[in-house]
Structure formats: C-alpha cells, structure tokens
Amino acid sequence: MTRPTAALLLLAALAAGCSRSGAVNSPATPAEPAADARTVFEKRILPIFKSPDPSSCVQCHLAGVDLKHYIRPSHEETFVSLRDQGLVDLDDPGKSKILALIQMGADDQAGAELIPAKTRKAEYEAFAAWLAAAATDPKLRAAPKLPAADLAGPKRPVEVVRHARTDRLLASFENTVWAMRFRCMGCHTEGTAENKKLVEEHGERVAWVKAAGPAATLAYLRASNLIDADKPEDSLLLKKPLNAVKHGGGQKFLPGDQGYKAYRAFLDDYARTVKDGYPDAKSLPKPDAGPRKFGTDIWLKLENTPPDWGDRLAQVDVYAWDAAKGAWEPDPIATADRGVWGKGRLWQHNLTLLAAKGSDRAKAWAANGPSLPKGRYLLKAYVDRKGRLAKDWTAKLDRDDYAGQVEVTSDWRTGYGKMTAADAGKVR
Template identity: 55%
Template sequence: MRHAVAALIASSLTLFADFAVLAAEKTTPEAMFEQRIMPIFKSPNPSSCVQCHLAGVDIKNYILPSAEKTFRSMRDQGLIDLKSPADSKILKLIEMGQKDPKAPAIHANNRKAELEAFTAWIKACAADKTLSESPKLAEAEQAKPPVPDAVIRHARKDRLLESFERNIWAMRFRCMNCHTEGTPANDKYRKQFGDRVAWVRKGGSGETMNFLLESKLIDVKTPENSLLIQKPLNAVKHEGGLKFAVGDQAHKSFRQWVEDVAAIKSNAYQKVADLPPVVKSPRAFGTELWLKVGNTPPAWGDKLLQVDVHARTADGKGWEKTPIASTDRIVFGKGSMWQHTLTLFAEPGSDLAKKWANGKPFLPRGTYLLKAYVDANGRLKKDWKSPLTDKDFVGQVEITADWREGYGAMTAADGRQFRK
C-alpha cells in the first residue's frame, strides 16, 4: 500500500512537472511570437497604422519570420527599451491612434490586439537574457518600412491635414454654399446627386478631409481628372457653374493637394527627392468678405484678375510688402465688373494667425492698398503652376473699407481709378 501511494505521488509530481514545462513553453518569446505576432504578420488586412498614415508604413514592415531576428531588428533600431519594456518606442507608435476619439472601431480593435500582443512579447524578450544580450543584427537584415522616415512622415494624416487646411479648407468659400452638409441648397442637390455633393462636412476640416479621401471625388490614377477639380472648372457639368479658372488661386490649391494625395496613395514617393518641395507660405483663412471692382477697363475683360490687399505699415507711413489678403476671378467683360470673396493671410505661429484660427478671421476698418494683376495673354491656362508677377501688374488704388461680411455688403472699388 505504501509503495502504491508513493508511486501515485511520484506519478502526480511528474505530471505536474510536465504541465509546468508545457506552461513555460507557451510563455517563451518564441512561442508567444508564433501565437500572437505571426498572425498579425500573415494577416491580409492592413494594421492600425492606416489610422494615422495614408501610406508608407505598416506594423508588418517591422516583423521577420524569425522571433529572434525580429527582436534583434527592433532592439537595434531603438524600437525596444530593454530597461523599461512598457516604454518601448514601437508600443508608443501603436498607441498613437488612441488620441483620436472619432477613430472607427476597426482601428481601435486592431490597435488593441497589436498593443497587447507586442507588449507581452517584448516583456518576455526583455526578460530572456540570451535574447537581450544577443549580438547586433546586420543592418541589411533589419526589418523596416521600404521608404525613408521623411516619406513616412509626409504621408501622416496630421501632416496631410495641415496641407488640406492651407489648400482646400481656406478656399472652401468658393464651394460651400451648395456643398456644405445640412444646408437647404445641399439637401436639394444631395437628393439629386447623392452624398458626394455634401463634401464640406459639419465636423470641420478633419472630417471633410477624411470624407474626401474615401470618396470618388479624387482620381488617384489621373488626379487632374478628379471631380473635385473638374466640377468647379465646369469641365464636367456643374450645377454651380464656373467656380475656378485654370491657374487661379483655388485651382492651384486644389490641384496641388489632390496630386499630393494621389502620389501618396499610389506610393509614388519612394525617396526624399520625390517629395514635393517645401514652400514657405503664409497661413490662409477663407472669409465671407466680398470685394467688388466695377467699371473694369475693356483690356481686363474676360481675363483672370487677381487683387492683392495690402495693409498699412505699423508706423502708418507706407504699405506692408506682403498682402494681408488676396482673391482672383475672371472679369465679367460684358458687365465691366469683377467680384469675389477674400482669403486672408497671416504668418504661421503669429499672434494674428492664432487669433484668426480661434475666432472669425476679419479685417479692421481702415485704409488699404489694392494692387491688381491681369493674366493678359492667358499664360496660366497653358501653365497652371505659373504665378502672376510684377510683369502682370496693371494698377493700384487706395480705398477706405469697413469690410462687412456677406454678398450684399461688398467693399467696392472703381476700376477706372487703378493707376500704375
């Protein structure tokens, strides 16, 4: 009997030992990698990276088929913190999407799964002395995105939003009467043409950009044929008629942004030299401040007219070199008249830019200098990127303006009074 009990105890201890070994095996870095990381690597679905990046990076870019080499690759690129695994850079990158409360549930679910899997695996790797002290992995063997960091940053949605606000959102006043979600005019057109006409969203610039990125208004293959550009040009029938002229400020802004989106989505940016040049420009703010020029000279008729608005210098003795506002449009030749809304400008980060960003952009009552430029020979139709320059200058005039808002409260100037 005593021997039978002893044999049973010995058998039980062996069984418990086997279970202990099995449990230990399931929590090794290699086992966790196979169970939790490889499914992410093999998944055909994009990772949570797409929440913050339009292109250029995926969590799969950092994973190799081998658990050991994946760890060494991440460690050697500074993505793993051995002393404080929970503070590892790769985990911080995955967590970034948590800051967006409006993120779709699918992104939140993907991010949660990725974060839990990588957190557990990295902690197990850091606790494994053999792994943590393993030699460096040759740079050629390291797993990383196929494009440089600068290209990845350029495709980040927050960077794209900055560009969107500068190029599209500031110019929305040319389109918003019919395209703003929830307005009577938009409700009418939405019933006729569908949701795409409501592309200026109630939620603001970010929601509007996200809507456009998912819409059919942008043609990635041939961006110049995008409906977002062709409609306001009236090249494709537009209920609102002609809103842009080829080469005018809005057309330039819309087309530059759309072409950038198309290049990002089609992975056209493979190296830093492929990126568009960084242009230092003032921050733009669209307004409902209308400027009208009546009695336009016959030579301006049916041509693109740009009017820049210059404010007084601080000492009141001259005019600021750079305009505080500008706008352009085709002159109505038969009516000898031109009118349009102003876009205001302020230096990025300036007190004025902050003030306008946090409230309604406006111009104070006062005296201003209007400078007019005409595309007399249709140069911009042939080269839409070309700007109007001093060679296109046709005259200037001083005005005193109240700058009231609205179509019925236009600030007016007389075209006959412009002098070179």
C-alpha cells in the first residue's frame, strides 16, 4: 500500500520545525468537547470532503494530493489519522502541520488567481476551529493508534505527488515550449511592434507569449482554449504551427521536428498529469537526461543545398572546438532543424543552445543569457530523406540520415540580419 508513504515523508520533511516537546499542558476538559468538535466537523469539514470542487492544494499540486485525502467520514477517525501522522499539535492546535499545509500558498501571487483566497480561508478556519475543539477531548487524545493502512493521506505515491507539482510543470515548460519560443515570439510576444499590429487585426488572443515570462505564459495557456487536455495532440498550440488548422503565421512546425517534439512532449505530460493519469512511479515519463535548452535569436544558414536535400527536414548540430584538448567537444553546443527550401537551395534557422544540466556553461547562460564565443565550429548535417519523422514523431535523425560535416568560424552575432553562413556544397 503506497498511501501512507507520502504522508510519512511529509512528516519527516516538516519534523524540523516540530515544537511539541516543550510545554506539557494538562488537557483542558470543557463540558462536552466531543459533541462540540463533532458538530464543527459535520458542519464545516465534511462539506470540504464531499465537495466536487478542488481544495486550495491544487494551486501547487495538479494531482496526487488534496485536502480531501486527509479527511475520513468520521470525526474520530479523521482526528486520530491526522494525530498519528504528526499533523496535529495536541498541545497547541493552532500550530498543527495540517494548518501549515493549508496556508502554504497564501502569499503566492501567481497561483492565487486559480484558487480564490476565500477557499483557503474557509478551509483554514474550519480546520482551526475543529482542531481547537477536538484537541481538548481527552478521549480523542488517548484513542488507540490506527493501523497504518487506515491512515488518510495522499492518494498517490510521493514520486507522483512531486511530478505533479506546479513548480515542476513550470520547469518542464521552460525546457520545452519556452525554449522554442523564438520560432513564434516575433508575432506572438505581447507588446512588440509586430504583435500590436496583429492584435489590432486578430484580437488579444495572438498575444499569448506573455511579456512577464514563462510563468505568466504558462498560466495564460492553462486557462486558454489552446490546450486540449482530453486529446493533447489536437491542441491548437500544436495544430496552428503545423498549419493543420489554418494559421496566420503559416507552417512553423513539421511533424517530428524539434519544435513539435518539445511542444508535444509538454502537452502529453501536462494532459496526463492533470487527468491524474500516473498511478505509480514507474508510469511517470523518464527524467529528461538531455541537456538544458536555451532558445536564441542566433541564426545559421546553409546555402547551396544539394538537390537531394530539397524540401526535406534537415537538422544541423554545432560542435565547439576545445582548444585545451585540441579536439571538437563530444556533445553539440547548439542545434536547429527546419525544412530545406529546395527551390532556393537554402536551409536556415535560429539556434537552440545546449548545455549539460548543472554544468558551469548552463549556469552562466541562465545568469547572463545564452551566447556562443567567437571561434571554430563543426557543423554536422542530417537530412530526413526517408520522411521518418513524419511517420513517427518520436524518431530521431541518426547515422543513417547523416549527410556530412563542414567547418565554420563565426562570432555568432544575434539577429536575422547577422546570420552565420556556411556552404552546404562543402558538406562531406
């Protein structure tokens, strides 16, 4: 049974601040404490238990844990269950951990829009009033322990509770949709000159990349009709850039390209998370072992592309020269993919910079913005001649699709007008 696990871990996490050793108050004994506490429970806690509405926890926990999970139909059992998990402070009920959990999001502005302050206040006041009454009942205080399997707590194991946290969701969003925003932001970033023009024509909806950053953009998208949590692959956020639903910006994604992969992985995981579709730790997506991705406005073009690249998806990986080792770095420092313009014999796109998670390079780019130093670089080109990615969006271009390599020297200035160019005719 996984049920008590998360609750017990929580206990451990919160134990540091635990202050129950000190003053040992003798239990007060008012006239009819049990009846009083029971009335409060039935009037104020049971409605929370029975309500179809989410509790304040959803502000940060998309699934896996809810205030309801800590409540049992009976007043006695609920109290003993909370008591046994260390969530009640018998001597100072106002300091109970369950109250701290309810207060967790009280000063979090971003999430506050999702949960009205009055929901949290009502939960807090109901639990505070009930615990104050129940903790004075000597019978409840002394009631025998519940068997571990009867403890009421999170429905999902702790790994799932963690995966479904909104801060984890934001981290995943930043490394997927947000990292790929450069393909879209010219037209869709709120407040830019181009966006203002488009807003006049199409309305506020085209301003979906929020000037305030990734958290604001994610909050907007979650509340919009652009994500279809029932069928994530049908989300407008994917179908518009594919031009599968007519798109004012034309076709921006090819099925299976890096932008598509990033959006699709985010949408699939988001939908499954909010549908509580991960029953256990092993059903969770594998942790992304790949590098951290940084979108940029650094452009690269390959001119004079060979005829057999024409209108295929081509990917270019960029390798930096390691002067100390006298060799190319083993992992690409940047990548980009895009359909080749066969008639114009041209491939061009903006680069996504890559750095191992936690590396000095990743830290520096996160702090100061991503950039590439001036120097020698090796470009390795892959061309999807067999149309593999259109058939299976999860497929990756590999050795079989390798078209060759060419060296460039560049200072990688940013902006479409300052593009680094290489001759695809020299790719061997």
